[in-house]
Amino acid sequence: MKINQIILNNFGSYEGENIFETRVKTNKNIVLIGGKNGAGKTTLFTAIRLCLYGYMSLGHKSINSFYNRSVIKLINNAAKLKKPAQASISLNIELNNSHGVDEYVLTRSWILTDSLTEQFTVMKNGLRLNEDDLSNFEKYILSLIPPELFNLYFFDGEKIADFFMEEGGNSRIKNAFLTLCGYDIFDIMRRNFKRISSSSEDSSPALTAYIEAKDVLEQETKEQTKIENEIISCNNAIDLCIAEITSLEKQYQQNGGISQEEWDSKIFNLKQEEKKRENYNSILKKWSNEIIPFVMIRDQLIQLREQIDLENKNLKYKNFCEILDSSAIKDLINNRRLSKEMKELAFKRFGTPEAPILDLSFEQSAMLISSINELLDFDVEKIKKCKSAIKKSLAKSAKLRQELEESNISTIREYMKRRAELFEEKSVLYDQLISAEQSLNSQKEKVEFARNSFVKTKASIEAELKKASINDISAKSIIMLDKLEKSLYQKQIQKVEDFFRKEIRTLMRKSNFIDDIAIDEHFNIHLYRNEAFSPERIKEIFDTNTEEQIRTLLGEKAIYIIKQANKQFNDKTLILPVEIDKSGLSNGEKQIFIMALYHSLVQLCNYEIPFIIDTPFARIDTEHRENISKYFFSKLNGQVFILSTNEEINSSHVKILNDSILATFMLENTDNKRTTIVRNEYFEV
Numbered sequence: 001m002k003i004n005q006i007i008l009n010n011f012g013s014y015e016g017e018n019i020f021e022t023r024v025k026t027n028k029n030i031v032l033i034g035g036k037n038g039a040g041k042t043t044l045f046t047a048i049r050l051c052l053y054g055y056m057s058l059g060h061k062s063i064n065s066f067y068n069r070s071v072i073k074l075i076n077n078a079a080k081l082k083k084p085a086q087a088s089i090s091l092n093i094e095l096n097n098s099h100g101v102d103e104y105v106l107t108r109s110w111i112l113t114d115s116l117t118e119q120f121t122v123m124k125n126g127l128r129l130n131e132d133d134l135s136n137f138e139k140y141i142l143s144l145i146p147p148e149l150f151n152l153y154f155f156d157g158e159k160i161a162d163f164f165m166e167e168g169g170n171s172r173i174k175n176a177f178l179t180l181c182g183y184d185i186f187d188i189m190r191r192n193f194k195r196i197s198s199s200s201e202d203s204s205p206a207l208t209a210y211i212e213a214k215d216v217l218e219q220e221t222k223e224q225t226k227i228e229n230e231i232i233s234c235n236n237a238i239d240l241c242i243a244e245i246t247s248l249e250k251q252y253q254q255n256g257g258i259s260q261e262e263w264d265s266k267i268f269n270l271k272q273e274e275k276k277r278e279n280y281n282s283i284l285k286k287w288s289n290e291i292i293p294f295v296m297i298r299d300q301l302i303q304l305r306e307q308i309d310l311e312n313k314n315l316k317y318k319n320f321c322e323i324l325d326s327s328a329i330k331d332l333i334n335n336r337r338l339s340k341e342m343k344e345l346a347f348k349r350f351g352t353p354e355a356p357i358l359d360l361s362f363e364q365s366a367m368l369i370s371s372i373n374e375l376l377d378f379d380v381e382k383i384k385k386c387k388s389a390i391k392k393s394l395a396k397s398a399k400l401r402q403e404l405e406e407s408n409i410s411t412i413r414e415y416m417k418r419r420a421e422l423f424e425e426k427s428v429l430y431d432q433l434i435s436a437e438q439s440l441n442s443q444k445e446k447v448e449f450a451r452n453s454f455v456k457t458k459a460s461i462e463a464e465l466k467k468a469s470i471n472d473i474s475a476k477s478i479i480m481l482d483k484l485e486k487s488l489y490q491k492q493i494q495k496v497e498d499f500f501r502k503e504i505r506t507l508m509r510k511s512n513f514i515d516d517i518a519i520d521e522h523f524n525i526h527l528y529r530n531e532a533f534s535p536e537r538i539k540e541i542f543d544t545n546t547e548e549q550i551r552t553l554l555g556e557k558a559i560y561i562i563k564q565a566n567k568q569f570n571d572k573t574l575i576l577p578v579e580i581d582k583s584g585l586s587n588g589e590k591q592i593f594i595m596a597l598y599h600s601l602v603q604l605c606n607y608e609i610p611f612i613i614d615t616p617f618a619r620i621d622t623e624h625r626e627n628i629s630k631y632f633f634s635k636l637n638g639q640v641f642i643l644s645t646n647e648e649i650n651s652s653h654v655k656i657l658n659d660s661i662l663a664t665f666m667l668e669n670t671d672n673k674r675t676t677i678v679r680n681e682y683f684e685v
Helices: 041-058 065-074 131-144 147-153 160-165 169-181 185-199 205-254 260-290 298-324 327-333 336-349 362-377 381-406 412-467 473-507 535-544 547-554 556-564 587-602 622-631 651-660
Strands: 002-011 014-021 030-035 085-096 101-112 116-124 154-156 516-519 525-533 574-579 611-614 640-644 661-668 676-679
Touching: 002 041, 014 041, 014 676, 030 041, 030 651, 041 065, 041 085, 041 101, 041 131, 041 147, 041 154, 041 611, 041 640, 065 116, 065 205, 116 131, 147 154, 147 587, 160 587, 169 205, 205 412, 260 381, 298 327, 298 336, 298 362, 327 336, 473 516, 473 587, 473 622, 525 535, 535 547, 547 556, 547 574, 556 574, 587 622, 622 651, 651 661
Parallel strands: 030 640, 030 661, 154 611, 611 640
Antiparallel strands: 002 014, 002 085, 085 101, 101 116, 516 525, 525 574, 661 676
8 A cells, every 4th residue: 555645624733725745656665744743743643544444543443422522623623613614634545456556535524513424435546436345445444454453554652662561462462463464364264164063963062162162262352352442442532631621721721711710819819909009008198197297307306305305304393392392391301401402403403494385294295205206216118118019019910900901711611611521521431441440350360261261171172182083074174273373373473583683683772682582372572681690699599589589580481491400500600581571671672672573563564554653753762763763664664654853853864764755744833723734844954
């Protein structure tokens, strides 16, 4: 398959018609599409997959409300303003029919009114396929890239690690592997032999038990895979919900929208500032009326206080004299000369010849002096501080008013409604996720039980076949098929392991990273690193650890070698293949391991199928990007669409890929609303 043209119409950030033309007569195979984050790369990635596979591309089994909701999110926002809103994706592809090349135009379009309507049409060499031919074509496309292979050919650098390493990854990879090898034909043959065997009167009970046990195991394994896919689907849907909530909030804020709480808070703060200024103005007014006029005549106040002090002293002298002149004191002293001397002494101390001006009582004087002291002690800096506080408050109020003018609360109801819907959807998905995870634990037990039963029935039928010659050729055929499938499976596994050993050494610069790989019949992947162990170290490990800890430290393969070498151990150092804990690898190491495994798997496919690679260097450090560019992208068989930022595929990587680059495009989205396509450009290159 070869993609000649991609047309996006009102899809995501692609408003109106947007065309990627890749119809170039050349042996080059890489289409490099650059754009900053948010420019529309992932939207293009989603569009190609959605056009080809519709609801299956988003993990659904049919067109349902969840699928429709996902598509509605992908329709361009500007297009939604018009009713009915229309959007479409078209792919112009070439398919080799072994006699020549046929050209197909696939168009998946939507019309959004109160509900969503989807239509899928295919033109073959200019003629539209009828309903039957369209159905056959869809089946053919699915045979080229079945759902099991979606994640291999639509390669998302940020999610490919999860596809391989999340729970159930070995089952998903095995299904993809069997499909790549074309071994799904064994299931068809097995079903036919089973049908023949079931209709035979001479059918063996052991064979019947074997077939039933195998069917149960397959059914339970499929159910487990179904639950695992449901968990992945739930997680993806939750991620989409979270992304839409974030996008909704960001867009709402960009349009000036704020929450009711924020609006009320700004109004409250504005009123608080006004109240604060009222208090400050009230204080200033009080000071203006009661203090500031007197502060202006400070010198006169000091003179007044001095005058009051003087008159108080004179009043004390007069009071003293009155006491001396009283009859009781005169009788006591009875000495006029002494009385006169005391008055003269008191006059020198308190008296004054000047007549009183104010003529205040002691109580009046005390009150007046207290007021004068209070006025004289007044800090005039308080006035400046008060004015400064009023000025700051005015500035804050002006800022709040401007924020309110720039804010928009008119769409708060729609915003809050949609936000509530998304949170409700996320809550439902979390409930589904929890339920699915609980079901998965139960299903694993069922699978293990079914596997044990199958092993027992298999042993029984093999024993029966050895004891007697069974006339039922179907029984022999079924057993033969299983053995043949296992044999071919092992040969193909051997190819993958051989490919991987070469790939990992090519891609990984670090020496002594992964020395070997082993893949078992359930596609559990075991990685090994060769390490030297002295007899003393081995003895210490076995003496100080439990059996489970030893298994964790060394792995089964290393333990087996130690046990085999035990008699000839002597003082020799053993080179042991220590199993690597994949979860302990760094993100970059995981990504390189997965890319090596990925490339090893896809080399089993003999068809030329386009690869769509989004975020190619996710988690890959700078040191290894050159190797990936040189030995990974350019070695993939078929067209390769690379969607990248300038921080991933830069000018040095472009030079490495240059001989393979078919076309370049730049995606620009400066206002975060509309993507524009610039052909024959790629960042600074």
